[in-house]
Amino acid sequence: MSIVSNNIFQELLQEGTLCDAVIKVGVAEFRVHRIILCSCSSFFRDLFCGKPSTAELQVYSISDVTPRVMSLIVEYAYTHAVVVTDGNVLELLAAAERLSVTGIIQACCDFLQQKLCSKNCISIWNLAGYYKYSELMAKAYLYLLQHFEEVAARSPEFLHLSVEQLEDLIEDNELNVKQESAVFEAVIRWINYAQEERKGHLIKLLSKVRLLLMPVQYLADCVSKEDLVRNNLQCVNMVISSMKTLRESIMERPLTLCRLPSHVLLAVGGFVDYVATAKVELYNVRTDRWMTVHDDGNALPEFCGCVQLDGFVYYIGGYYSDLYLSSVQKFGLATQTWHEVGSMHVARCYVTALALDGHIYAMGGSNKHETFRSAERFEPQSNQWTVIAPMHVQRADAGAAVLHGKVYICGGFIANDALSSAECYNPDANQWTLITPMDVMRTAPGVIAYNDQIYAIGGFDGSRHISSVASYNPKTKRWSTAAPMHHPRSNFGTAVLEDKLFVVGGFLNDGAQLCSNVESYDGKTDTWRQVQRLEAPRGAVSCCVVDRIPFALTYLS
Numbered sequence: 286m287s288i289v290s291n292n293i294f295q296e297l298l299q300e301g302t303l304c305d306a307v308i309k310v311g312v313a314e315f316r317v318h319r320i321i322l323c324s325c326s327s328f329f330r331d332l333f334c335g336k337p338s339t340a341e342l343q344v345y346s347i348s349d350v351t352p353r354v355m356s357l358i359v360e361y362a363y364t365h366a367v368v369v370t371d372g373n374v375l376e377l378l379a380a381a382e383r384l385s386v387t388g389i390i391q392a393c394c395d396f397l398q399q400k401l402c403s404k405n406c407i408s409i410w411n412l413a414g415y416y417k418y419s420e421l422m423a424k425a426y427l428y429l430l431q432h433f434e435e436v437a438a439r440s441p442e443f444l445h446l447s448v449e450q451l452e453d454l455i456e457d458n459e460l461n462v463k464q465e466s467a468v469f470e471a472v473i474r475w476i477n478y479a480q481e482e483r484k485g486h487l488i489k490l491l492s493k494v495r496l497l498l499m500p501v502q503y504l505a506d507c508v509s510k511e512d513l514v515r516n517n518l519q520c521v522n523m524v525i526s527s528m529k530t531l532r533e534s535i536m537e538r539p540l541t542l543c544r545l546p547s548h549v550l551l552a553v554g555g556f557v558d559y560v561a562t563a564k565v566e567l568y569n570v571r572t573d574r575w576m577t578v579h580d581d582g583n584a585l586p587e588f589c590g591c592v593q594l595d596g597f598v599y600y601i602g603g604y605y606s607d608l609y610l611s612s613v614q615k616f617g618l619a620t621q622t623w624h625e626v627g628s629m630h631v632a633r634c635y636v637t638a639l640a641l642d643g644h645i646y647a648m649g650g651s652n653k654h655e656t657f658r659s660a661e662r663f664e665p666q667s668n669q670w671t672v673i674a675p676m677h678v679q680r681a682d683a684g685a686a687v688l689h690g691k692v693y694i695c696g697g698f699i700a701n702d703a704l705s706s707a708e709c710y711n712p713d714a715n716q717w718t719l720i721t722p723m724d725v726m727r728t729a730p731g732v733i734a735y736n737d738q739i740y741a742i743g744g745f746d747g748s749r750h751i752s753s754v755a756s757y758n759p760k761t762k763r764w765s766t767a768a769p770m771h772h773p774r775s776n777f778g779t780a781v782l783e784d785k786l787f788v789v790g791g792f793l794n795d796g797a798q799l800c801s802n803v804e805s806y807d808g809k810t811d812t813w814r815q816v817q818r819l820e821a822p823r824g825a826v827s828c829c830v831v832d833r834i835p836f837a838l839t840y841l842s
Contacts, residue, residue, distance in 0.1 A: 308355065310347055325386055347384075351380075354373070358384060394413075406428045438471075452489060469491075473511060497530060509521070509524045547834075549830070550782050551565055555778075555823045561605075562585065564580040574817055586605040594640040594643070595643075599613060599614070613625070634650055656680065683697030692709065696728060697727075704728070720757070720759075727741060727745070728747070750792070769813075778828030791823075799824045801821060803819060
């Protein structure tokens with residue numbers, strides 16, 4: 286129905302002109318045009334077609350619907366729009382289901398999907414199952430799997446799951462838990478809520494817990510000493526058998542199926558064997574392993590910017606075969622296909638790039654003759670770059686991150702001089718502001734937002750590679766020192782995955798050596814630890830964290 290037709294029918298409704306039916310809900314009456322209600326509901330089509338048409342107004346009484354909700358349904362029939370809120374969604378959904386108003390049903394399902402959280406995902410899952418809304422049910426179930434630890438620890442809804450529902454959940458490979466102990470503790474919490482009724486389910490549930498993924502010490506100190514386990518001989522035997530298998534295993538990890546993570550870390554681009562590459566490696570935090578997921582042999586521009594946005598990795602500017610580039614390519618993670626997109630206004634090598642609010646920012650960089658302080662912003666929908674306010678300082682090979690809707694850029698170089706300066710960009714005001722300089726000069730540092738602060742990591746200080754780490758607090762406008770990395774490095778990838786900060790690859794020994802080392806930082810303990818190395822040393826690598834579904838599903842399943 287066209288907009289003009291909509292407006293005409295709305296006017297007729299307001300005037301009560303040509304109405305041929307009355308919908309009666311309790312004491313409320315709604316004068317309507319039957320043909321309009323038929324257009325949005327099979328219920329009304331059947332209702333109106335079941336009686337012969339007459340010249341008089343036909344009155345139809347409808348039960349189980351309130352006047353408030355019927356008013357919304359009638360309004361939707363004429364406008365094809367409905368306002369769904371927390372206060373009306375359940376009542377509106379029930380009425381739309383009763384009256385077969387599919388458009389409102391979809392609007393309610395979309396609303397509930399957007400509102401999914403750890404407190405309501407189980408009730409939405411159950412609701413979707415009751416009405417047989419398969420898409421909403423699948424979304425709620427996936428949310429529950431991916432946020433299982435938070436749901437199990439805090440949600441009262443978790444305690445009211447049926448044993449069959451809980452069994453299906455903890456058996457699922459998609460269950461996202463950092464440690465398998467969280468699954469065991471969730472089972473005990475669920476049983477203790479109604480212990481007398483539920484303790485008979487312990488054997489079945491414990492058999493779904495992957496005991497072989499737990500440390501022997503946890504099995505001995507916690508699982509075996511839990512009263513519910515100690516008082517059940519079959520459970521005791523399960524735990525003893527698992528401890529024996531773990532102690533006798535000559536492998537680092539026994540052959541048992543690990544849970545699949547909800548998010549994975551990708552290392553993209555950079556140099557392998559000192560040749561620019563489009564290679565993409567994926568890190569599985571559950572197995573502590575890297576694997577190559579894309580390597581088509583294509584050479585990318587050297588020292589281009591690299592940004593992940595909406596399932597695409599954008600490669601921005603750079604240097605290739607004696608040419609400084611303004612061109613931009615994007616790589617689809619799901620399709621593994623390449624596309625050329627709009628070019629920048631300026632050719633930029635050593636450009637600093639990041640994504641914010643659906644846009645890509647390209648800042649600074651250099652060519653053969655100069656270092657830039659200019660910056661520009663890309664809008665994917667229009668495929669256009671727009672010049673924004675220039676930075677205060679010319680800088681190339683800087684690091685940048687987004688925190689609280691603002692861009693922070695740190696370090697870099699001008700000519701051959703390393704920089705310690707840093708500045709902040711406010712997109713709303715299109716304005717750059719210098720902030721407190723860093724403790725040391727840093728070219729090609731890792732810069733990332735973590736724990737509500739900006740971390741500046743490693744880099745090249747003009748004479749050597751450094752491992753030092755500093756964090757900037759925007760509230761106090763001060764830099765603080767954090768624990769240094771194990772390996773000094775520059776031009777490396779950074780990412781935050783499961784509350785840990787990761788640094789990946791880079792250059793060592795004044796750029797003469799590529800690095801395969803990977804480390805993770807825990808801000809709670811201010812410590813770094815080594816994790817599994819890359820498959821091969823890589824410099825100037827970029828990192829991003831993406832949902833395993835859909836972008837990496839085929840690689841880990």
